[in-house]
Amino acid sequence: MGKLPMGTAKSLSVRCLSELSWHDNARMRMDVRDAGGLGVDQFDVKWTPGNAAGVSALVEAVAGDGRPWRILMDVGWDIDYMDAVFRREGIDRLLADGGIDLVYITHEHVDHFWGMPVVVKYRPDVKLMIPAGFSARSRELLAKSGHKGEVVEMSPGAHSLFPGCATVTFDQPIFLKTHGEQVLYVNVQGKGLVTLTGCCHPGVLGLLSYARENLAGFPGFHGVYGGLHISPFEEWGPPQEELLDKLQEYGVRKFACNHCTGETAVRKMRERGMPVVGGTGRHGSKSVLYPGNGDTVVF
Numbered sequence: 001m002g003k004l005p006m007g008t009a010k011s012l013s014v015r016c017l018s019e020l021s022w023h024d025n026a027r028m029r030m031d032v033r034d035a036g037g038l039g040v041d042q043f044d045v046k047w048t049p050g051n052a053a054g055v056s057a058l059v060e061a062v063a064g065d066g067r068p069w070r071i072l073m074d075v076g077w078d079i080d081y082m083d084a085v086f087r088r089e090g091i092d093r094l095l096a097d098g099g100i101d102l103v104y105i106t107h108e109h110v111d112h113f114w115g116m117p118v119v120v121k122y123r124p125d126v127k128l129m130i131p132a133g134f135s136a137r138s139r140e141l142l143a144k145s146g147h148k149g150e151v152v153e154m155s156p157g158a159h160s161l162f163p164g165c166a167t168v169t170f171d172q173p174i175f176l177k178t179h180g181e182q183v184l185y186v187n188v189q190g191k192g193l194v195t196l197t198g199c200c201h202p203g204v205l206g207l208l209s210y211a212r213e214n215l216a217g218f219p220g221f222h223g224v225y226g227g228l229h230i231s232p233f234e235e236w237g238p239p240q241e242e243l244l245d246k247l248q249e250y251g252v253r254k255f256a257c258n259h260c261t262g263e264t265a266v267r268k269m270r271e272r273g274m275p276v277v278g279g280t281g282r283h284g285s286k287s288v289l290y291p292g293n294g295d296t297v298v299f
Contacts, residue, residue, distance in 0.1 A: 003216035008189040009164025010062040012299040014196065014225045016291050017056040018076055018085045019258040020284050021111035025233055027051050038175035042110050043137045045176075052078035053284070054115050055227070055259055058091065059104075059196060061186060064163030070094065072103045073184070074198050076115035083118045088283070089294065095122035102127040104167075106198025107174060107181040108138040116145040125149040131169040132156055133180025154182055158214055164188070166215060170202040185211055186299070192222030192253070194299045199260050200229045205243065208250045221252045223299045225291075227259030234264045244268060256297040258290040266290050 022028045027048050032038060035045040054076020061069045072091065076082035086092045094100050103126050105113055119126060128142075129152045142151070156171035161184070169182040184196040193215070195207050202210075204224070212218050231240055244265075256277040257266060266289045269276050277291055285292025 003214055004158040004160065004166055005216045006160070006166050006185070006187045007064045007163040008187050009064055009162075010066070010189055012059070012061045012186045012188050012194055013296055014256065014299070015058040015060070015089065015296040016258060016279075016293060017058060017089050017091065018054050018082070018284075018293050019227070019291070020053040020286075020293060021055055021077070021259065022051045022053055024048075024051055029233065032176075040176065041137070042176040042178065047110070052081065052111070052114075054078055054082045054085070055111050055198065056082065056085065056115070057196075057225070058089070059184065061162075061165065063165065064189075067162065069162060069165075070100050071184075072100050072119070073196065074106055074112040075103060075119050077111040077113075079115065079118055082115040083121070085283075085293070086118060086122070092122045095119060095126060098123070100126060102129050104182070104184070105130045106183065107131060107201065108134055108178045109174070109176065109199065112198050113138065114141065116142060116147060120146045123149075128152070129154060129167070129182075131180035131182040133171065133178075135178065138178075156180075168210065168214075170206075170210075172202060174201045183207055185215060187215075187217075187219055188222055188299055191299065192220045193218065194223040194225065195221075197224070197226035197228070199227045204228045204230070205246055205250075208247075208252075221250055223254035223256060223297075224252055225256040225297060225299075228257045228261040228265070230265035231262030232260035234262050236264050236268070240265065240268070244272060244274075248272065248274060254297075254299065256291045258285075258292060261290065263287050263289060
């Protein structure tokens with residue numbers, strides 16, 4: 001197969017609705033450990049009540065043909081938390097009024113997918129796009145949420161979403177017995193390629209190298225948004241330093257990284273002079289070093 005033609009998008013912005021998966025890292029790790037470790041099914045973990053939050057972002061773009069797009073990327077976890085987030089950011093009204101073109105689930109982890117009942121509360125027939133590999137239990141959760149809309153399962157590889165945007169599904173196992181993750185790539189006119197990821201389980205280097213090798217007319221990297229999974233539990237050592245060494249070689253001009261990137265990783269990136277976007281630290285986000293809850297990044 002040849003490289004996927006992309007075209008260009010006229011504009012792109014991302015509003016971080018919430019990048020806070022859970023409130024207490026130590027508590028979350030203890031829940032997983034007590035259940036048997038990262039090899040267990042996420043549905044079999046006894047998650048501590050009150051610790052869950054959720055990850056979600058609103059992607060707004062104008063395609064090369066002039067059509068505006070609004071994509072809700074991931075839907076969070078805790079029902080009450082996400083309902084408050086959606087009401088605070090006006091997502092409830094956008095859903096109810098048909099202002100969201102589709103819900104794009106990057107992967108089926110609890111903090112990205114289990115908030116579907118909140119989406120359904122406001123728009124039960126919203127179009128849903130999921131990566132191939134969703135488990136039977138995740139499909140059951142979706143059915144129980146009351147979702148009545150179209151569900152599009154994206155096969156592995158690259159697919160055109162609209163002029164200037166591609167979606168790529170990576171066919172790989174992820175911990176907690178989940179499988180498959182999809183990523184958006186937007187080619188912004190006059191600026192270059194922007195990668196939009198939920199958790200980056202294929203690895204940020206893998207995402208960037210895939211784009212360079214498989215998207216036609218590769219224009220160079222303009223930006224990256226989302227969780228880069230570099231030091232999600234603030235671990236640091238030679239492997240992370242080496243990753244940043246290699247990441248700098250890609251020449252990304254704007255990093256809007258949050259969530260599972262890890263605050264330690266963001267600090268290290270800033271110390272190297274890497275172009276990391278800051279935030280306001282409001283609505284529960286724990287740092288101003290990265291775009292947090294309620295912050296918008298224009299690419």
